[in-house]
Amino acid sequence: MIEPGRLSLNQATVKHLSVTSAADLCARHDIAAIGLWREAVADCGVAAAAAAVRNAGLRVSSLCRGGFFTHQEPAARSAAIRDNVAAMEEAAALGTDTLVLVSGGLAAGSKDISLARRMIADAIGELVPAAARAGVRLGIEALHPMFCADRCVISSLGEAIDLAVQFPAAAVGVVVDTYHVWWDARLAAELARAAGRIVGFQLADWILPLPPDVLLGRGHVGDGVIDFGPIAAGVAAAGYTGYVEVEIFSERVWSAPADETAVTVRERVQNLN
Amino acid sequence: MIEPGRLSLNQATVKHLSVTSAADLCARHDIAAIGLWREAVADCGVAAAAAAVRNAGLRVSSLCRGGFFTHQEPAARSAAIRDNVAAMEEAAALGTDTLVLVSGGLAAGSKDISLARRMIADAIGELVPAAARAGVRLGIEALHPMFCADRCVISSLGEAIDLAVQFPAAAVGVVVDTYHVWWDARLAAELARAAGRIVGFQLADWILPLPPDVLLGRGHVGDGVIDFGPIAAGVAAAGYTGYVEVEIFSERVWSAPADETAVTVRERVQNLN
Numbered sequence: 001m002i003e004p005g006r007l008s009l010n011q012a013t014v015k016h017l018s019v020t021s022a023a024d025l026c027a028r029h030d031i032a033a034i035g036l037w038r039e040a041v042a043d044c045g046v047a048a049a050a051a052a053v054r055n056a057g058l059r060v061s062s063l064c065r066g067g068f069f070t071h072q073e074p075a076a077r078s079a080a081i082r083d084n085v086a087a088m089e090e091a092a093a094l095g096t097d098t099l100v101l102v103s104g105g106l107a108a109g110s111k112d113i114s115l116a117r118r119m120i121a122d123a124i125g126e127l128v129p130a131a132a133r134a135g136v137r138l139g140i141e142a143l144h145p146m147f148c149a150d151r152c153v154i155s156s157l158g159e160a161i162d163l164a165v166q167f168p169a170a171a172v173g174v175v176v177d178t179y180h181v182w183w184d185a186r187l188a189a190e191l192a193r194a195a196g197r198i199v200g201f202q203l204a205d206w207i208l209p210l211p212p213d214v215l216l217g218r219g220h221v222g223d224g225v226i227d228f229g230p231i232a233a234g235v236a237a238a239g240y241t242g243y244v245e246v247e248i249f250s251e252r253v254w255s256a257p258a259d260e261t262a263v264t265v266r267e268r269v270q271n272l273n
Numbered sequence: 274m275i276e277p278g279r280l281s282l283n284q285a286t287v288k289h290l291s292v293t294s295a296a297d298l299c300a301r302h303d304i305a306a307i308g309l310w311r312e313a314v315a316d317c318g319v320a321a322a323a324a325a326v327r328n329a330g331l332r333v334s335s336l337c338r339g340g341f342f343t344h345q346e347p348a349a350r351s352a353a354i355r356d357n358v359a360a361m362e363e364a365a366a367l368g369t370d371t372l373v374l375v376s377g378g379l380a381a382g383s384k385d386i387s388l389a390r391r392m393i394a395d396a397i398g399e400l401v402p403a404a405a406r407a408g409v410r411l412g413i414e415a416l417h418p419m420f421c422a423d424r425c426v427i428s429s430l431g432e433a434i435d436l437a438v439q440f441p442a443a444a445v446g447v448v449v450d451t452y453h454v455w456w457d458a459r460l461a462a463e464l465a466r467a468a469g470r471i472v473g474f475q476l477a478d479w480i481l482p483l484p485p486d487v488l489l490g491r492g493h494v495g496d497g498v499i500d501f502g503p504i505a506a507g508v509a510a511a512g513y514t515g516y517v518e519v520e521i522f523s524e525r526v527w528s529a530p531a532d533e534t535a536v537t538v539r540e541r542v543q544n545l546n
Contacts, residue, residue, distance in 0.1 A: 111500040117458065146419040148456035149481055149498045159458045183421035185390065185432045208422055212485035225422045227384040 002232065002244050007269055008061035010035035010202065010247035014258045019049040021258075023056035029262040033061040035202075035245045036094060038087060046093050053094070060096035061243035062175075062200050063087065066138065069123035070104035070116045070153070077123070084127055088134040098199050098242075099131075100139045100175050105150040116153045121163055124172060131171040139175035139199040140164050144183075146214055157181050157190040164197050173199030176235055177247070179206055179218055182226045191234030198240040202247045203228065203269065211251070218248045221268035228272055244269065275505065275517050280542055281334035283308035283475065283520035287531045292322040294531075296329035302535040306334040308475075308518045309367060311360060319366050326367070333369035334516035335448075335473050336360065339411065342396035343377035343389045343426070350396070357400055361407040371472050371515075372404075373412045373448050378423040389426045394436055397445060404444040412448035412472040413437050417456075419487055430454050430463040437470050446472030449508055450520070452479060452491055455499045464507030471513040475520045476501065476542065484524070491521045494541035501545055517542065 009031050011022050019040050026034050034053060041049040041063075053060055066084040071077045084099075091099045103120045106113060124138060131138055142160040143152035154160050160174040174197050181187055205224030210217045221228060232244075246265045253261055282304050284295050292313050299307050307326060314322045314336070326333055339360040344350045357372075364372045376393045379386060397411060404411055415433040416425035427433050433447040447470050454460055478497030483490045494501060505517075519538045526534055 106498055111498055113500065144418060145456040146417065146483065146487070149479055155456045155458065183386070183418040183428045185428065206422055210419065210487055214419070214483055214487060225379055225384055227386065
């Protein structure tokens with residue numbers, strides 16, 4: 001059961017809109033919260049973005065995204081840490097306690113996937129004190145294994161949990177995105193194990209055939225092959241009661257009128273219940 | 274350590290060649306074995322294909338492919354069983370004891386991934402007696418999760434092993450393909466658990482960026498991001514001493530002269546040692 005007040009529109013679903021326009025869209029369609037992206041926030045400034053969301057009567061469900069921790073050069077690694085600290089401060093200023101992490105693929109010039117994973121664990125450990133200070137939780141998101149090489153070597157929910165439980169639950173959790181984890185035979189068991197650690201839940205469907213750019217192979221809930229009910233039930237059973245974000249990267253969705261997109265987003269999530 | 278006598282060229286790597294031409298290519302380049310595809314075998318007939326390979330002084334490392342077990346209609350399901358029995362008989366006639374399975378995606382019109390997995394387990398169980406009669410092992414291949422919806426819901430080596438161990442090792446094993454499993458944080462542990470069950474080992478590299486058709490995103494060993502050494506070591510530690518097939522689906526490799534491809538295949542696998 002996803003109560004109407006838990007629905008959030010991730011801004012990536014209407015990526016051509018500014019923060020203000022996206023916030024107004026949510027308000028018009030009785031969508032309670034919005035997931036923001038740092039690039040769009042930077043376009044108007046953090047304070048203006050926070051004011052736009054507040055004036056629209058919304059909450060911010062999460063900020064996307066921190067991460068990209070896998071660098072061989074110390075300077076690049078330090079820059080990533082600083083950037084993630086800045087992202088947590090932005091999240092706090094925007095009124096959300098969740099920073100979504102896309103942790104990074106193989107380090108440039110390296111084929112050592114274990115090294116990349118250790119770099120991520122090290123970076124998260126280094127960020128925990130700043131997360132506690134900011135009152136923001138780092139949400140480790142497992143990305144689909146097709147993004148392992150170049151975006152995120154954390155490729156399954158189980159792996160994200162294994163990483164998160166090394167740190168305090170108040171500072172580090174996991175984000176469950178249906179598009180990235182639906183295929184996993186261990187998903188139900190891992191969701192049970194994620195109890196108390198889920199800090200975000202994102203919905204998008206898997207559309208066939210994959211488009212030429214696999215980053216954009218998502219669709220509205222119900223337009224693809226994912227059976228959302230059992231995943232949503234597993235997330236609920238794990239005790240997650242936070243916002244449910246719809247986050248769709250799709251040229252087709254992006255080319256639709258934003259109001260139409262918002263209507264579809266609401267209807268489809270309601271129909272999950 | 275992959276001894277030179279264990280190298281096999283999977284015919285898909287030179288897909289424009291007939292069985293006879295591919296067999297002659299292997300003989301010219303001192304490649305000990307060939308992995309055959311049923312479509313190409315059908316083009317010349319099983320007996321002629323067997324003779325071509327024998328006359329070239331080669332062995333057949335495996336036959337691709339059986340599987341596609343996920344059907345809701347009983348007639349389609351029965352047809353798949355019959356087709357897989359025929360495939361095992363072809364494998365035996367060609368002198369290989371390994372039939373590679375691509376088990377099937379979601380059943381048409383269904384989003385029930387657990388149902389698809391049960392259909393696969395049921396079909397394999399039904400085929401075990403015929404496998405024993407033919408002296409052929411069914412090799413369950415985990416396909417990369419990006420193929421889960423439409424080709425194979427068995428998406429990780431662990432899942433393939435969980436399935437295989439329900440049946441006698443003489444009849445059912447797993448095929449390890451680097452392209453499909455390299456991303457998996459559990460790979461090393463699962464390879465250890467696969468001891469006695471590995472019936473095939475296939476090599477292809479993961480090339481960035483993915484091409485528009487993700488089926489074709491493979492490359493020669495060493496051209497991509499996969500660290501083959503640890504995977505080969507894990508396969509060896511699991512006791513696998515059979516053929517090592519190079520199987521590359523790639524427009525770029527297909528458009529290269531076949532002799533050049535064969536040279537590269539040999540060199541790259543030698544350099545793994």
